[in-house]
Amino acid sequence: MIDLRSDTVTRPSSAMLAAMMQAETGDDVYGDDPTVNALEAMAAEISGKQAALFLPTGTQANLVALLCHCQRGDEYIVGQLAHNYKYEAGGAAVLGSIQPQPIQAASDGTLPLDVVAAFIKPDDAHFARTRLLSLENTHNGKVLPLSYLAQAWDFTREKGLSLHIDGARIFNAVVAQNTTLENIARYCDSLTLCLSKGLGAPAGSLLCGSAEYIQQARRWRKMTGGGMRQAGILAAAGIYALENNVARLQHDHDNAAWLATALRDLGVNVRRQETNMVFVDVPAEYVAPLSRWLQQNKILASVGPVTRLVTHLDVSREQLQQVVHTCREFIQAQY
Numbered sequence: 577m578i579d580l581r582s583d584t585v586t587r588p589s590s591a592m593l594a595a596m597m598q599a600e601t602g603d604d605v606y607g608d609d610p611t612v613n614a615l616e617a618m619a620a621e622i623s624g625k626q627a628a629l630f631l632p633t634g635t636q637a638n639l640v641a642l643l644c645h646c647q648r649g650d651e652y653i654v655g656q657l658a659h660n661y662k663y664e665a666g667g668a669a670v671l672g673s674i675q676p677q678p679i680q681a682a683s684d685g686t687l688p689l690d691v692v693a694a695f696i697k698p699d700d701a702h703f704a705r706t707r708l709l710s711l712e713n714t715h716n717g718k719v720l721p722l723s724y725l726a727q728a729w730d731f732t733r734e735k736g737l738s739l740h741i742d743g744a745r746i747f748n749a750v751v752a753q754n755t756t757l758e759n760i761a762r763y764c765d766s767l768t769l770c771l772s773k774g775l776g777a778p779a780g781s782l783l784c785g786s787a788e789y790i791q792q793a794r795r796w797r798k799m800t801g802g803g804m805r806q807a808g809i810l811a812a813a814g815i816y817a818l819e820n821n822v823a824r825l826q827h828d829h830d831n832a833a834w835l836a837t838a839l840r841d842l843g844v845n846v847r848r849q850e851t852n853m854v855f856v857d858v859p860a861e862y863v864a865p866l867s868r869w870l871q872q873n874k875i876l877a878s879v880g881p882v883t884r885l886v887t888h889l890d891v892s893r894e895q896l897q898q899v900v901h902t903c904r905e906f907i908q909a910q911y
């Protein structure tokens with residue numbers, strides 16, 4: 577199967593599995609797992625933060641991040657389509673009694689700071705206490721400009737807010753901007769990143785921040801059931817991913833750009849392509865037949881009126897040529 581549904585479908589390579597097999601382990605809840613400790617130290621170093629925490633998923637990392645920043649009755653300002661508003665089952669509200677204040681993102685994925693400012697609540701008994709601005713980078717493939725992050729950072733300092741970046745795909749931004757993680761993370765108090773997406777690890781996320789913040793996060797991780805024991809097996813995959821699978825994200829971006837051009841050449845309405853994502857308009861009457869056709873040809877995609885195609889380390893250029901060929905056949909069969 578050629579799987580373009582998400583970069584989460586990537587499987588550990590044999591070299592990654594070998595690194596996992598050789599991992600030294602211990603009980604991480606006691607702080608005894610040397611491989612987890614090494615991964616956390618590595619994440620702290622490359623993000624330029626004092627400390628980092630290894631968690632099973634990005635969803636839990638975001639939840640723990642919010643629980644550290646906000647108390648019961650506090651509020652975070654967040655994008656309407658942000659993962660930690662829309663796609664995490666309302667965890668911050670359900671488990672933290674934290675109120676989200678969603679706002680519309682601009683077309684470049686940023687949250688306009690004048691709009692954010694208008695939603696900050698005055699100190700008044702009527703209102704939740706606005707504590708945090710939460711950004712997502714990349715957001716639907718869009719890379720937040722460094723100039724915007726610098727403005728958002730200054731803005732939050734002025735307004736007395738903290739700034740969190742959900743960087744599930746932050747390394748796609750790092751590679752697209754030809755910069756370092758530290759250069760992006762300098763504009764936030766806390767950062768989450770996923771090892772299990774384009775980086776190809778089977779599981780695992782990291783939360784980075786100050787030593788005091790991560791100490792708190794460790795307690796919330798335990799409380800939310802994320803304290804793992806011999807997690808070094810997973811951490812070894814994470815270390816392998818950070819050492820070997822970051823620079824190669826450029827291939828995924830090049831492949832996505834190639835795919836967008838090839839589909840446009842077929843007359844397909846490609847809305848946009850950024851980093852490793854291509855968004856394609858599919859007329860309503862073609863959604864069901866295209867979905868069947870792709871499946872018959874061993875291609876997995878979440879076909880809808882706007883279809884997202886994601887490139888990753890388990891999709892080669894040759895396979896994308898196969899995808900384009902299959903789409904050409906489908907289009908020709910309609911006429």
Ligand SMILES: *Cc1c(COP(=O)(O)O)cnc(C)c1O
Pocket residue numbers: 632633634635636638659660712714742744745770772781
């Ligand atoms: C995937 C994703 C997450 C959550 O990661 P899981 O490991 O799937 O829980 C968080 N934020 C964004 C932007 C994501 O794309």
